[in-house]
Amino acid sequence: MSVPQQTKELSLKGKHCLTISEFSSEEIQFLIDKAVELKTNGNGQKPLSGKILGMIFEKNSTRTRVSFEAGMLQLGGQAIYMNSHDSQLGRGEPVSDTAKVLSHYVDAIMIRTYSHERIQELADHSDVPVINGLTDIAHPCQALADVLTLKEQKGTLKGLKLAYVGDGNNVANSLMVISAKLGIDFVIAAPKQYWPAEKVVNECKEIAKQTGSSLLVTEDVVAAVKDADAVYSDVWTSMGQEEENEQRLKDFSGYQVNEALVNHAKPDYIFMHCLPAHRGEEVSAEVIDGTNSVVFEQAGNRLHAQKALLVELLKD
The missing domain is CATH 3.40.50.1370 (Aspartate/ornithine carbamoyltransferase)
Structure with missing residues (x-):
């Protein structure tokens, strides 16, 4: 009798989320299944204890800010909010410099901005995952x-x-x-x-x-x-x-x-x-x-x- 092969678990560790195009059908389904699991099991799990999410907002937000911040807290981590008035990005610091600096401080960066080229540049120079909270061409979350x-x-x-x-x-x-x-x-x-x-x-x-x-x-x-x-x-x-x-x-x-x-x-x-x-x-x-x-x-x-x-x- 042949033994069924086990499905290899997908890993998205360290990946950026800039557009949905970057994810395969299997990876998207994997994320949906994970969301159902987390929603069903409530807030008992704390898999992101000690992790920090840096959140950059260059556009106003209610749902994106609160859902990301609440999500990190429920998962055991923390979130730091920054807007263009509070950060050096608003004073003209290059995106590449911001990415390199934040990579030393946080475990991931979420940005909500206008130009998609801006988030792409951030990802190109970041050593941590970058998540698109909205740009002019994509809203993957x-x-x-x-x-x-x-x-x-x-x-x-x-x-x-x-x-x-x-x-x-x-x-x-x-x-x-x-x-x-x-x-x-x-x-x-x-x-x-x-x-x-x-x-x-x-x-x-x-x-x-x-x-x-x-x-x-x-x-x-x-x-x-x-x-x-x-x-x-x-x-x-x-x-x-x-x-x-x-x-x-x-x-x-x-x-x-x-x-x-x-x-x-x-x-x-x-x-x-x-x-x-x-x-x-x-x-x-x-x-x-x-x-x-x-x-x-x-x-x-x-x-x-x-x-x-x-x-x-x-x-x-």
Whole structure:
């Protein structure tokens, strides 16, 4: 009788988390499973005792700051908060110098900033893992929390249809990549000038061929939402785009997720939003505050997804 081979446990120790593209399908699933384990077992485990996370914020935050700080505390570690006004980065110190210095003080660095080139430079010169808390093109921690929520709500991921309605921004980019890697059919509906970058779309289409999923970018919002298992929205104007707000409100006027639109989704669809939300703009109050909405469970899962990431990147 042959003895079944044991599956080799994955190791993410020391790896950076800059985009979802850097993680394989197996690694993403590994992180989801770890998040479920940590969420189920509560706060009894302290695997990061003695570890310190340095947190750099160049953009405002509620969920990212509190979830990372709370996560480190629950795991037995500590977090140090820095913003651009408190650090030498705000006075023009080179990112490379900051990375080299912080590598002597902390066990990992999380940064929430504008330019993705800035976080890439930080990672290039850091001796400790660097985690993307949001940049202008990617939001990997949000995507991990999103698929954790989908798995909890639907019991499976492969074969689900996820419809994203709105700007092809950093959240859309990361959702699109993680969906392709996990076999989720992804559709994004937006005015053509707000579609995701063609490079990212083509990358995801190639991944989708391997996982058997599909990807569609369209202006037809009804077709996008038709028979969707989950409908996702985000603000039409992100931080740093305030001067475009008036034009964006006009351009997205037909893309509000409301009761009329979600009637085209499956009866048991779930509504998702990364928050903060603008009721009456990208989503109606009836939808986001309705019985199909899981936005607060989704926000809560930022804590558990990020705890899984921290544990695996920093494990001894």
